[in-house]
C-alpha cells in the first residue's frame with residue numbers, strides 16, 4: 001500500500017464510493033498549480049460531514065459531478081498550510097504565506113500538498129494554529145449564515161448542534177443574545193452545554209418538533225422530517241433553514257416549504273451556503289478575540305484518515321476532527 005519516491009507526495013485516495021477501508025495512502029506526483037491557483041503545503045485539514053458524504057456517495061447530492069465514481073480521488077476541503085508555489089496571475093499570495101480556506105471545488109486536502117484557487121483562501125491569522133484555522137472555513141460559513149437571522153431574546157434551535165458547524169452555531173447564537181437549544185445524540189449533551197446551549201435534546205429520545213415551546217429560528221444541519229413538522233416547531237413569524245440532511249427532506253423543503261410557510265405565517269427553506277473568505281473570516285476574528293472557542297475533538301495523522309472520517313460520519317466527534325500530514 002505504501003510506496004515512496006523523492007519526487008512524489010503522500011495523498012489518501014479512493015476510487016469508489018463506500019466505506020472508510022476503501023481509502024489508501026498513495027504516492028502521487030507533486031501537483032503543479034494552474035493559472036489562478038496556488039500550491040499549499042498542507043499543515044492541517046479538518047473533516048466535515050461533507051467528506052464523509054463524499055466517501056459514501058450518499059446522500060445523492062454527494063455524487064454531483066461524479067455519479068458512478070468519485071469526482072476527486074482525494075477528499076478534504078478545509079485546508080490550512082503554507083503557500084509553496086504560485087500559478088500564473090496569482091496576486092494575493094506569495095510563497096511562504098500562511099493560508100486557510102474551504103477548497104470545496106477541488107478538494108485534495110488529505111494529502112501533503114493541495115492545489116487551490118487563490119479566491120478560496122485567506123491569510124491565516126497568526127494567533128491561530130494551523131489545526132485551529134482548518135476548522136473554520138466550511139463550518140464557520142455555515143454557522144455564520146445559519147445564525148444570521150438570530151434576534152436577541154429569541155429562541156433558537158440547532159439540530160445537529162454537537163458537530164462542527166453546530167458547535168460554532170451555538171456560540172454565535174448565544175453571542176447574539178438568543179436562548180439556544182441544541183439537539184444531538186445523548187453522548188453530546190454535556191458538550192453542547194459547554195458550548196453555551198441553554199437546553200439540550202437527545203434526538204434519539206425526543207422529537208424537537210413536538211416540544212411545547214416553539215422556536216423563532218431553527219437551523220437544521222441534518223434534516224429528516226416533514227415540512228409540517230418543522231412548521232409545527234416554529235413560532236408565528238419564525239424561520240426554519242436546513243443546510244443538509246436526507247435528499248427527500250431537502251426536496252420536500254424546497255418544493256413545499258415556501259407554500260406551507262406562507263400559508264402559516266412562517267418561513268421554511270433551504271440555506272444555500274455562500275462560500276469564500278468573506279463568509280468565514282468573521283468567525284476567525286471572533287476566535288482570535290476569544291469570544292468563540294474552537295472545539296477540536298481529536299487530531300489524526302494522515303494515514304489514520306479512515307478512523308478520522310468514521311469518527312465524524314458515525315457521530316462520535318464532539319466539535320471538529322483534524323487531520324495533520326505528519
Ligand SMILES: NC(=O)c1ccc[n+]([C@@H]2O[C@H](COP(=O)([O-])OP(=O)(O)OC[C@H]3O[C@@H](n4cnc5c(N)ncnc54)[C@H](OP(=O)(O)O)[C@@H]3O)[C@@H](O)[C@H]2O)c1
Pocket residue numbers: 047048049050053138139142159160161162163164165166183184185188203221222224242243244245271272273274312313314315316317319
Ligand atoms: N447547504 C450548503 O451549501 C452546505 C455546504 C456545506 C455543507 N453542508 C452540509 O452541512 C451539514 C453540516 O455538517 P457538519 O460538518 O457540521 O456535520 P457534523 O460535524 O457531522 O455534525 C452533524 C451532527 O448532527 C448529528 N446528527 C445526526 N443525525 C441527527 C439527527 N437525526 N438529529 C439531530 N442530530 C443528528 C450528528 O451526530 P450523530 O450522527 O452522532 O447523531 C453530528 O453531531 C452537512 O449535512 C453538510 O452536508 C451544506
